[in-house]
Structures are given as C-alpha cells and as structure tokens.
Amino acid sequence: MDFNYVIAMLLVALGLYCLLLKRNLIKIIIGLAVLTDGIHLFLISLGYRAGGTAAIVSGEMFLDLPGFAAHAVDPIPQALVLTSIVINICILALALSLAIYAYRHYKTLNPSKMRRLRG
C-alpha cells in the first residue's frame, strides 16, 4: 500500500519539475495535469481499505449496515477527488485558451519570451 503513496509523491514531484523548468506553455499545462493526478492518487489511496468494497448505495447495503460500514472504503476522499477533477478541468480549459491567445499575440509558447511586463 505504501507504494501508492510513493508513486503519488513521485507524480507530484514530476509535475512540479515540469511546471518550474519547462519552457513551453502546453508542456507546463501537462505538468499541471500530472501534478493534480498525483494528488488525486494520494487522496484515493488514503481512503482505501484493504479488501474493502465500494461505498455506493445499493440494496445489499441495507441488509447488513454495520458490516457494510466496516468494509466499505472511505467515501469522503472520493467526493473530494470528484470535485477536484471538475475544478481542474476548468483550470485546464482556461489555461489552454489563454495559451492560444498568447500564441496569437506573441507567436511563441515560451513564457520567458513574453516580456512586455518588466521594470
């Protein structure tokens, strides 16, 4: 199970590296996606319980409610991840549209070449 956290943190680190060191806007946005994927993996792993069942309301659930509660995985991180996925797709869309505008204005995707704002 610890391996999940290791990979999640590696993904976060990879996303950070890409975000800070790449010189292309689309690459930077890809890095952002990897970074958030890492966080989502971390959150889902947090809620997982070995041998657990999915926390979804079903008919069987009511037959054995305490047993279900003891075996189900934690649903809260899943709700968080769901919200976060939606938020991040919004940011992604906004970022990409800004990148398109930036390319129209500057004819480049390299953020360090956009230096109208200095001094």
Place this chain on the structure above:
Amino acid sequence: MGLEPLIQNALLVFLFVLCVIAIELKDLLYSVIVLAGASITLAVVFLMLQAPDIAITQAAVGAGVATVLFVIAISRTRRQE
C-alpha cells in the same frame, strides 16, 4: 497476498513511466496522447482501489475532455516544443 497488489503496483509503475514520457517528449501531440494513456491507467488504478465512480469520471474527463482540449490548443498553436 494475491495477484492483485502485483498488478496494481505494475500499473502504478507504468503510470509513472507514461507521465515521464509525456513530459519529456518533444512532440506535443504524442505527449498529449501518452498523457491520455496515463489517465486511463490512473482510472484503472482507481477502479482497483474501489472507487468506480471516480474511475469513470477520470476516464471521461482526463482521457476524453482534456485530450480534446489539448488537441484543439495544439492545432491552434504549434506542435513541436
């Protein structure tokens, strides 16, 4: 200790490798396609972690919508890094 943890760990490693490739490729279009693959892998991992609804969302949004958006953006800008 069945086969499942092994598969899961293998998938995680695969996921990481895909992400590294996506970030290091010079051709942005391939990079985005690899990222979509990574999203699908992540969705499978979510499924194995008993989060089927998240897996569906991740597959639809991460591999579907995001890829379409990226491809549109790349087609309006340039393909090489």
Place this chain on the structure above:
Amino acid sequence: MAGAFLTPLVDVLAKRMNHPRARDYFALAVTVGTLLLVVDMATSVLGGDILVYKLGGWAPPLGINLAVDGLGLLVGLIVAGISTLVVIYSFVFMRQESGLGQYYTLMLLLTAGMMGVAFTGDIFNLYVFFEIMAISSYALVAFRRSKISIEGAIKYLIVGSLGTSFILLGIALLYGSTGTLNIADIASKLAVINTTSGSTPLISIIALTLFVVGFGIKVGMIPFHAWLPDAYQAAPSPISAIMAGGTAIVGVGALLRVSYFIFGAPMVGPLLIGLGLVTMVLGAFMALVQRDLKRLLAYSGISQMGYILLSIGLGTALGITGGLFHMLNNAVYKSLLFLAVGAIIYRVKTSRIDELGGLGRKMPITAGIFLVGALALAGMPPFNGFASKLTIFLAGIDAGYPILSGIAAIISVVTLAYMIRAFIAVFLGPQTGRFENVKEAPRSMLFPMMVLAAVCVVLGVLPQLGFSAVEPAQEVLLNPSSYIGEVIPGA
C-alpha cells in the same frame, strides 16, 4: 438569515439570462444585498456570538457548515464593501468594453468565492471557494485579451494553480492524519495527537508548509510574489482594486484561519515574522524603482502585506490587533489608490509615471483623493495608516523585538518617499501639451473613491472604531477553543 449569504452563488446563475441594461443594476443590487446581510450579521457577531449554519441540516463534523466568527466577519465586511464600491465604479469605467455580461458574472463569482472563503467552517469547502475565487480572477485579469493582460493572466494562472494544488495536498495530509475535514474538528484532533505523542508529528509540519506556500502565493509573499505585479498591471483597474483589497485580504484571512486554528500560534509565529520581514523590506525597495503607477502600487501592496504578517506573527494580543487593523486599512486605501489610478487611466490612457505630469490642475478631486490614499499608505497622521502602523510598532516593542519596529519604521519612511515621488510626478510639475483637454473623472467613479477616502479619514481620526471592529477577530485568533466549542458542541 445566515444562509442567505449564499445568494451571490444563486444569483450568478440567474444573471446569465439577464438582458443587457438591467445587469449593471442587478450586480449592484446583489453586492449591496450582500453588504447589508453582512452588516446585519455584524451586530450579533460583534456581541461575541459565532453564527453556525449547517448546510443541508447535517450537524458538524459530519456535514459541511458555515461559521461566521469575528475573523470571517471582518474579512467578509471588507470584501462586501469593496466589491459594492467597485461595481459602482465599473459602470462608467468599463462602459467602452465589450462582453460586460461576462465581466459582471465573473465579478459576482469572485465576490461569492471570497465570501465563501471568509465564512466556511470546512477546510475542503474552503479549497473549493478558493478555486472559485482563483478561476474568476484569472479570467478577469485576462478580460481585455490584449498582449499584457494575457501575459499577466498566464503567469497568475500557472503560479496560482500551483498554489491551490499545494493547498489541496496539505488538506489531503491533514485528512490523512485526522480523518476529518471540519476546521474545528481538525484543530481539536491535532491537539490530542500533539499531547499524546508529546511533539508535533512531521506530517503536520509538512502540511503547514504546504499551506503557507499555497496561501502565500495568493497573498504575494516575497519568494512567491512574481506573478502579482504583472497581474495587477494587466488587469482592468477595478479588478486590480478588488484583488488588492479583497483577494489578498481573503488570502491572509484563510492563512490565519488555517494556521492559527489548526496549528496554533507558537508553531506559526516565527515563520510569519520571517516571511513578513522579507516581504516588507524587499517590497518597499522594489516599489521605489517602478516606472508604472499600477506596478508601484502592486509592490507597495506586497510590502504592506509584510507588515500585516509580521505583526500577526508576533502572536501577542496587541500584535494581532495591529495586524488585523492594518489589514482593514490596507484594503481601504489600496483599493482607493487603484481606483484613483483607474480614473487617471480612464482620462489619460496611460499609467506610466514618466509620461504623466501636471494633472493636479485638471483633475483636482482625483489628485486630492490620491494624496489621501498615499499619505494613509505611508502612515501619516491623521489617516488610518498611522493608527495601525503605530499599533504595529508598539506591538513590536511590547513583544520584545524593538529591532523589528525599527525596521518597520524605516520602511514607512521609504513608503512615504515613493508615494510622494509618484504624487509629484503625476499631479504636480509642468503640464504637458497632451493633457490640455483632460477633464475630471466622471461622478460615478468619484463617488466610490470619496467613500473610501472618507473611511480613511474617519478610521484615522477615530481609531477606536477600527479597534472595536477587529477586536472579535483578535479574540478568535488568540483563543480558538471557543470557536471549536461553538461549532461542535461538546468537543
């Protein structure tokens, strides 16, 4: 009553279907309504109550709840007031732009996000509102779609979403160690963990660092400030005003809520003092060399944030009072100055200091208002900045760090120097031929500025008013257990 401050959220959706003429007044009505609601809540919160509203009727810690305490009220009051004035200001300022429907929608969304961050009692809810606020502000910075606004927005977006990712990761770590998302619940459980293990576990230190970096990016603390001047310069002036007076304040409020409630003052204090000191000094010196009015104001805003963090980091009652009072004052005069610069841009179409000159005779009221703002910013009596800066100096001496007070005083002098330089360059001096036909700013732009200037003077002459407004917030920060007890009965 307490539930009704969700109206902005509902109304934003309703707004999309509005026909063009009505939307200005609609936006105004929504912000005024929000302001009235907050004032209404103020009466009971100032009396020492904490309002708790349970969304969906679930009792905390299970359900999501909104809790209005002194800190939330202070931030909410600032946000509601400034966004109302900015909406009035935008009527004329933004008239020649297209796509105003989006503009007001995003503006209300931004306000809703800020109110949400101020009032929420749930840490994940805080993240969601923070993202709402962030996304709408990215879009507003890019609103003009010109070269510089796109560039400013991209920088803001990349750095800002990095910050919010850090916050989410911090939340994940906290959830992992406590198993709850309610701020009050986390605080009480972490306290239990700390006492049983005898020391602070590494994981909460990492989470704290993530939170400080994440909110620090939003506030514009020095190592993470690079986006801020670009974004403020690129945004339309009313948006710069709402970001300087609202978003930054909300960032401080959220940082304080998370760090003080969850981790407690002894752990956070030294960190805030260090960061605040660096931010204050470097911000002021960078402001000294700026050639663009809006950039200058942006750097001076960073420097003032340094004062606030420094003072609150001291952790004494006087320090926290001074910091919160300065937060209130800073919101008032910083948005005042941005609005005044907006008036100049509206008439003259430039904000570069070396192109401006001799505007004092053409725009006397704007000049007077700018001077009030500048002197208040520099901490001159009888304006509000004097009262709060004096409190900060006294707090520094009181807490046994006279050297901090000394540095803060020196930086005040630097502030005075660059603000006076800017005032002289813009409003005094020889008139250039270009500005022959410049007129005074329109009345609906002057009105919000005058209100803010009046607040500056009133708070300066009667600092007691300001102290009584920040008192409940200071009590809440010093003594979070009352908040915890109020939200979770029996905790």
